[in-house]
Amino acid sequence: xxxxLIQIIVKECLExxxxxxxxxxxxxxxxxxxxxxxxxxxxxxxxxxxxxFSNKSSLETLEGxxxxxxxxxxxxxxxxxxxxxxxxxxxNTSFATIDKIGHVLKPGEEPGEVEQPEEPKELLLTARxxxxxxxxxxxQDGAEAFPRLIDGEISESSLAELKWSITEADGISLPLEVxxxxxxxxxxxxxxxxxxxxxxxxxxKVLRAKAYDExxxxxxxxxxxxxxxxxxxxxxxxxxxxxxxGKKLAKVxxxxxxxxxxPLMLSVSEVQFWERNVAN
Numbered sequence: 483x484x485x486x487l488i489q490i491i492v493k494e495c496l497e498x499x500x501x502x503x504x505x506x507x508x509x510x511x512x513x514x515x516x517x518x519x520x521x522x523x524x525x526x527x528x529x530x531x532x533x534x535f536s537n538k539s540s541l542e543t544l545e546g547x548x549x550x551x552x553x554x555x556x557x558x559x560x561x562x563x564x565x566x567x568x569x570x571x572x573x574n575t576s577f578a579t580i581d582k583i584g585h586v587l588k589p590g591e592e593p594g595e596v597e598q599p600e601e602p603k604e605l606l607l608t609a610r611x612x613x614x615x616x617x618x619x620x621x622q623d624g625a626e627a628f629p630r631l632i633d634g635e636i637s638e639s640s641l642a643e644l645k646w647s648i649t650e651a652d653g654i655s656l657p658l659e660v661x662x663x664x665x666x667x668x669x670x671x672x673x674x675x676x677x678x679x680x681x682x683x684x685x686x687k688v689l690r691a692k693a694y695d696e697x698x699x700x701x702x703x704x705x706x707x708x709x710x711x712x713x714x715x716x717x718x719x720x721x722x723x724x725x726x727x728g729k730k731l732a733k734v735x736x737x738x739x740x741x742x743x744x745p746l747m748l749s750v751s752e753v754q755f756w757e758r759n760v761a762n
Contacts, residue, residue: 506533511548519551531555604671604756607664609633612755616660622646628660631753638680644748655745658738660753667696667730668757675736676714676752684749685710688740691717693725694733701725710742 506519518534533551537543544550614628621627627642648654670693677685687710691703701724708715719725734755741748 506531506551506553508535509549509552511544512550601761602759603762605759607668607755607757611665611668613663613665614660615663617658620644620654620658631660631750632662634752636676636679636752638678641678641749641751643684643750644746648746650746656738656740656748658748660736660738661733662736662753662755663733664731664755667732668755669728669760670719670731670734671756671758672716672718673734673753673755674714674716675750676754677708677712678749678751679713681749682710683743684747685742686715686738686740686748686750687742689715690737690739692735692737693719693722693731694735695725695729696732705739 506521508515508517508519512535515535515537518532518536520532520534522530522532531553533553535550609629609632612632614631615625616628618625618628622643622645630640630642633640642660644656644658645652645654673691675686675689686708688705688707690705693701693703695701701722703717703719703722706715706717725731736753738748738750
């Protein structure tokens with residue numbers, strides 16, 4: 483779990499009192515997380531206490547049932563304590579928002595009785611799961627270009643590109659081979675190669691892909707053509723009957739054969755891989 487946010491409406495904060503900038507505090511489960519909790523609406527009639535925590539770098543994600551935050555409120559006069567939790571959400575490692583998990587337990591209700599969100603059928607792999615390598619001598623910024631393909635940023639400022647301002651005499655041109663090796667072999671469901679999002683120079687025109695299992699067996703996934711207006715191109719692994727169902731793959735090789743700007747230019751934004759969720 484990367485983030486959980488809780489919002490509570492505070493119905494009264496008396497004039498002249500100071501409610502503080504942060505009344506939500508971490509617990510043992512979240513003490514090493516980045517704490518973005520804040521009290522919003524100071525000096526207003528109604529305020530919101532937002533408890534928000536984010537995963538830090540490669541810190542293990544949270545699983546199961548645990549207390550994430552404590553919220554302490556001091557009453558200035560006798561009143562009925564009926565402060566509701568108006569929204570709680572979770573952002574998972576695939577950057578998908580899950581609202582359903584934000585359920586407020588009634589007195590005596592156990593967490594196991596709460597309806598759990600439906601498990602996704604597939605999970606997006608992240609940079610922690612993949613190592614990218616290739617022909618670094620062809621790339622602008624060398625080997626440092628390859629991690630941009632899996633950094634989760636789809637923008638013009640995070641492109642993997644062939645060297646700029648080259649000529650045929652430099653001996654650098656397409657095709658370009660890039661290997662995506664998985665730290666733990668995975669049952670892939672699909673992968674998507676994303677074109678640069680704004681400009682046209684170096685957009686992908688033709689690419690080919692191959693997959694390799696743990697034993698080194700090669701599966702040719704064929705060639706795909708991409709028109710210049712396409713945002714991306716996707717390989718659905720279920721379409722390739724030569725890969726046995728449930729077969730774990732250790733590596734995918736993508737060969738960028740042509741760009742719409744000729745053999746001396748290529749700009750790629752991102753490559754995203756999804757694996758089967760074994761929890762289903």
